[in-house]
Amino acid sequence: MTTTEQTAVVEQRTRLGQTARMRTSGALGTITGKVLVIIFVIFMVVFILGPLLWLAVHAFAQSWTFPNLWPTGWTLRWWQTVFSDKALGVAVQNSLVISPLVVLFSAVICLPAAYAFARFDFFARRTFLVGLFATNAFPKMGLFATLASLFYALNLMNTVAGIIIVQILGTIVFMTWIPAAAFAAVPRSLEEAARDAGASRIRVFFSITLRMAMPGILVAAVMSFLASFDEAQGTYLVGAPAYFTMPTEMYTLVLNYPKQVAAVFSILLSIPSVVLMLAARKHIMGGQLAEGFQIR
Amino acid sequence: MSTTRGTADGGRQPTGGLHGAGQTTGGLQITGLNKELGGRTIIDDLHLTVNEGELVSLLGPSGCGKTTTLRMIAGFLTPDSGTIKVAGRDVTALGAERRPSAMVFQNYALWPHMTVFKNVAFPLKLRKLPKPEIEERVTQVLGLVNLLHHKHSRPGQISGGEQQRVALARALVQEPDLLLLDEPLSNLDAKLRVKVREDIREIQQRLGITTVIVTHDQDEAMSVSDRIAVMNAGKIEQYSTPAELYERPRTMFVATFIGTINQLDGGYRDGRIVAGDDVVGIRPEDVHFSSTPVAGALPATVERIIPRGHFHEVFLRREDATLRAYLTGDVPALGTAGYARVTKAMVFRDGVLVDERAAGAHNDARGDAGGAGVAGRAGASHADATAPDARTRA
Numbered sequence: 001m002t003t004t005e006q007t008a009v010v011e012q013r014t015r016l017g018q019t020a021r022m023r024t025s026g027a028l029g030t031i032t033g034k035v036l037v038i039i040f041v042i043f044m045v046v047f048i049l050g051p052l053l054w055l056a057v058h059a060f061a062q063s064w065t066f067p068n069l070w071p072t073g074w075t076l077r078w079w080q081t082v083f084s085d086k087a088l089g090v091a092v093q094n095s096l097v098i099s100p101l102v103v104l105f106s107a108v109i110c111l112p113a114a115y116a117f118a119r120f121d122f123f124a125r126r127t128f129l130v131g132l133f134a135t136n137a138f139p140k141m142g143l144f145a146t147l148a149s150l151f152y153a154l155n156l157m158n159t160v161a162g163i164i165i166v167q168i169l170g171t172i173v174f175m176t177w178i179p180a181a182a183f184a185a186v187p188r189s190l191e192e193a194a195r196d197a198g199a200s201r202i203r204v205f206f207s208i209t210l211r212m213a214m215p216g217i218l219v220a221a222v223m224s225f226l227a228s229f230d231e232a233q234g235t236y237l238v239g240a241p242a243y244f245t246m247p248t249e250m251y252t253l254v255l256n257y258p259k260q261v262a263a264v265f266s267i268l269l270s271i272p273s274v275v276l277m278l279a280a281r282k283h284i285m286g287g288q289l290a291e292g293f294q295i296r
Numbered sequence: 297m298s299t300t301r302g303t304a305d306g307g308r309q310p311t312g313g314l315h316g317a318g319q320t321t322g323g324l325q326i327t328g329l330n331k332e333l334g335g336r337t338i339i340d341d342l343h344l345t346v347n348e349g350e351l352v353s354l355l356g357p358s359g360c361g362k363t364t365t366l367r368m369i370a371g372f373l374t375p376d377s378g379t380i381k382v383a384g385r386d387v388t389a390l391g392a393e394r395r396p397s398a399m400v401f402q403n404y405a406l407w408p409h410m411t412v413f414k415n416v417a418f419p420l421k422l423r424k425l426p427k428p429e430i431e432e433r434v435t436q437v438l439g440l441v442n443l444l445h446h447k448h449s450r451p452g453q454i455s456g457g458e459q460q461r462v463a464l465a466r467a468l469v470q471e472p473d474l475l476l477l478d479e480p481l482s483n484l485d486a487k488l489r490v491k492v493r494e495d496i497r498e499i500q501q502r503l504g505i506t507t508v509i510v511t512h513d514q515d516e517a518m519s520v521s522d523r524i525a526v527m528n529a530g531k532i533e534q535y536s537t538p539a540e541l542y543e544r545p546r547t548m549f550v551a552t553f554i555g556t557i558n559q560l561d562g563g564y565r566d567g568r569i570v571a572g573d574d575v576v577g578i579r580p581e582d583v584h585f586s587s588t589p590v591a592g593a594l595p596a597t598v599e600r601i602i603p604r605g606h607f608h609e610v611f612l613r614r615e616d617a618t619l620r621a622y623l624t625g626d627v628p629a630l631g632t633a634g635y636a637r638v639t640k641a642m643v644f645r646d647g648v649l650v651d652e653r654a655a656g657a658h659n660d661a662r663g664d665a666g667g668a669g670v671a672g673r674a675g676a677s678h679a680d681a682t683a684p685d686a687r688t689r690a
Contacts, residue, residue: 192372193405195392197419197470207418211409 058263078260082253082268091249092268095229098160098245102167102228103221109168110175111217115209117176118183132176135169143169144234151238158242166234171224178223182216183209222280226273322348322383323506324369324474329378331364331530338364340530342378346474346523349504351497353517356527357553363478365527366510370476371395383473397474398467402482404459406451412438412462413447419470437469440499457488464496468503475500475507481516493520514554518542526550544652548644551577558583560617564641564651567592569616575644582640583621585612585628589635596636598628612636 058064059078061071082088116122117129135143147166148157156162186209194204210217232247240248246269254262324346331339338361346352354362367373369380371392379388387395398419406415413434420430438444441461446454451462460480467475480496481489497520500507511517517524518538525535526549534546545551552559557579563572586593599618600611608627612619614636621636628634643651 187403187405189401189403189405190407192392193399193401193466194407194418195372196370196395196397196399197466198393198422199418200393203422208407212407 055263055266058260059267061260063258063260078258078264081257081261082264085253087244087252088249088265091244091246094243095246098163098167099225099228102164102171103224105164106168106171106175106224106228107217107221110172111179114176114179115183117180129177129180132173136173140233144237147234148237157238158240159238160243162238163235163243163245166238167228167231169234170227170231174220174223174227178220179213179217182213182220185216186212218280222276225276229272230269322473323350324508325379325381326365326369327379327381329365329368329380330376331361331368331373332376333364338530339368339375342530342532344525344532344535346506346508348383348506350522351500351507351509351520353509353511353521353524354527355511355514355517355524355553358512360527361530362510362512362527366399366476366478366508369474369508370397370399396472397476398470398472399476399478400460400463400467400480402479404451404463404483406459406462406466408451411448411450412443412454415451415462416466416469419466433469434465437465440468441465441495456483457492460484460492461495464499468499468505473506475505477507477509479510479512481511481513489516496520518554526553528553544649545577545642546649548575548577548647548649551642551644551649556580556620558617558619562617564643567638568594568614573645574650575647577642577644578619578638579640580609580620580622582638583612583619584637584639585610585621585623585634586637587628587632587634590637593635593637596634598630598632598634601627601630 057071060074060076062073062075062077064071117125144166151157151162156165190212191204191208194208195201199207229245230247232245232251235243235245236248236251239245244252246265250262250265250269253265324344326342326344329339329342329344330337342361342365344352344365354365356362364373368375369382371387371390371394375388379386381387382396385396387397407418410418416434416438417430420433425433435444435447438447441464443458443461443465446458446462451459454462460483464480477496481493484492493516500520509517509520518541521538523535523537524541526533526541528549534541534550536544536546541550541554545554548559551557557577560569560576560578561572561574562576563570563574564576569576584590584593585596585598594614594616596612596614596619598610599613602609604622607622607624610621610623610627612621619636619638640652642649
């Protein structure tokens with residue numbers, strides 16, 4: 001073996017040793033990292049799922065009071081109570097009719113406005129855009145009190161139309177701002193390319209602009225639906241006692257029944273949100289709609 | 297596509313007849329075009345004729361109005377006055393969707409929610425063609441741009457060069473009377489750019505399609521165009537063949553925009569710069585260096601050498617001026633004393649070419665827009681030039 005070869009071998013060994021050492025330190029680092037991640041996940045689970053678990057246990061517990069670590073027994077009685085309550089069935093029905101209508105009307109009113117905000121420059125455009133926040137800037141109850149006097153004058157108190165109007169107020173910001181951003185994000189050249197290909201303006205809007213803004217519009221629709229579905233203050237003021245929706249009905253339940261009933265009702269109330277969120281996740285976050293925005 | 301690439305360069309003689317005297321009904325005619333935007337004149341009385349089958353570049357710095365012109369041809373902007381005729385038909389009043397032109401956008405503008413196939417099929421779908429015919433034409437045009445294997449990919453999944461070809465296919469499938477390309481290569485990297493521009497030229501030649509390209513890259517314009525319209529401040533400074541533009545620039549602007557030029561204040565007499573009120577322009581390849589005295593040469597010193605790959609850029613200091621020269625072969629060392637001779641100079645008065653002469657001989661030719669016939673002669677008049685490719689960018 002010549003000297004150069006020997007040196008080479010020694011060098012190689014040293015290098016091997018180094019990599020081995022690096023590997024152990026790397027493994028240690030990974031373990032620490034993993035532990036941290038696990039702690040973080042547990043923390044998140046406790047904070048997010050904990051309250052839900054508490055609700056779930058309550059919904060099936062005979063009674064569960066402070067010193068006891070576990071409920072005294074299990075029962076479906078509370079579910080029975082809730083489902084046998086006639087007023088509740090009506091409330092569910094009201095909610096399922098009113099919320100989709102609110103989303104629909106809100107879309108009809110707001111989407112053209114959103115398109116205008118995104119594509120045209122008109123007088124006081126920014127002022128109007130920021131002005132939409134006005135309904136969210138003041139305490140809701142004050143706004144609703146004023147609204148109530150107006151509704152009395154217009155005979156809108158205790159009507160479905162009144163409830164829909166009140167709920168639309170809460171969706172306007174979502175339904176205008178998010179779609180406006182979505183419309184604005186559609187590159188003009190994509191619309192021009194469609195016109196160049198021979199598409200009329202209306203065809204361009206439906207085939208390109210609306211199609212590409214759809215993820216944003218869907219997000220806005222989901223958020224509006226949830227906002228409407230959860231809206232209680234205004235709905236109670238305008239609707240009660242003629243019309244109860246699920247959230248307003250919950251007030252009555254919480255006041256009149258033990259908290260297990262409220263737990264059952266909370267779970268029922270969260271079902272539509274969860275379903276919507278899962279649907280939105282599937283259609284918006286994954287797939288081609290999200291991918292579409294990678295292109296310049 | 298590469299099999300027929302060899303013909304791309306040889307195809308400088310267009311099918312439409314660059315030298316043809318007879319006015320064809322096809323192509324593009326623009327007369328008296330004006331456009332003001334935001335109180336500023338963007339296009340100022342622009343006239344342009346593109347013969348059928350010809351490829352013309354609108355070349356100019358940013359803000360010269362070339363894109364505005366293209367957008368008016370495409371129908372996205374309405375001119376304040378003037379007319380645009382495509383294939384003999386006045387289209388000035390028509391919207392983009394009713395014009396017989398098709399455009400390839402700078403950012404390709406592919407619809408991300410459609411597959412490559414659907415992108416290309418969309419224009420035909422709008423024309424309500426029967427499905428089998430759409431299928432056939434799309435397949436054919438995708439084959440032309442070599443993209444059949446990406447038929448079902450989405451634009452986001454393919455490379456920039458491929459996206460560009462989809463955009464081209466989408467324009468070609470319409471079988472337009474006029475193909476418009478807006479900075480088609482600006483989003484590609486340097487290597488790909490050369491290949492794609494050859495491809496574009498080759499397809500354009502094969503289909504014989506009248507084409508207008510907007511570009512700010514003189515290299516790009518020189519290598520694909522039958523004629524180039526050099527634009528500046530909303531006007532066409534010169535409209536000539538690439539060779540003519542280089543050899544006989546009508547204005548100082550064109551001379552400096554196309555290639556490199558020694559720009560010297562004064563006059564020109566007997567191969568030297570003399571006092572005067574004009575501007576003398578000398579192309580670097582028209583400056584020659586020799587170690588022994590030659591007729592018309594002045595003593596010169598090598599002041600600076602910049603290697604440029606297949607040639608060297610050398611600064612030669614003479615008693616009248618310092619001249620930039622492109623030298624190939626054996627390059628003199630820094631500080632070498634020798635002789636420098638100018639074989640061709642152009643004199644500009646108020647920015648316009650007034651005199652162009654080779655050393656010794658008098659050439660009375662003026663840079664004349666559109667006069668294509670003399671292009672070859674200017675190049676041949678100094679065959680002794682050891683200069684490299686004249687179109688090398690500075």
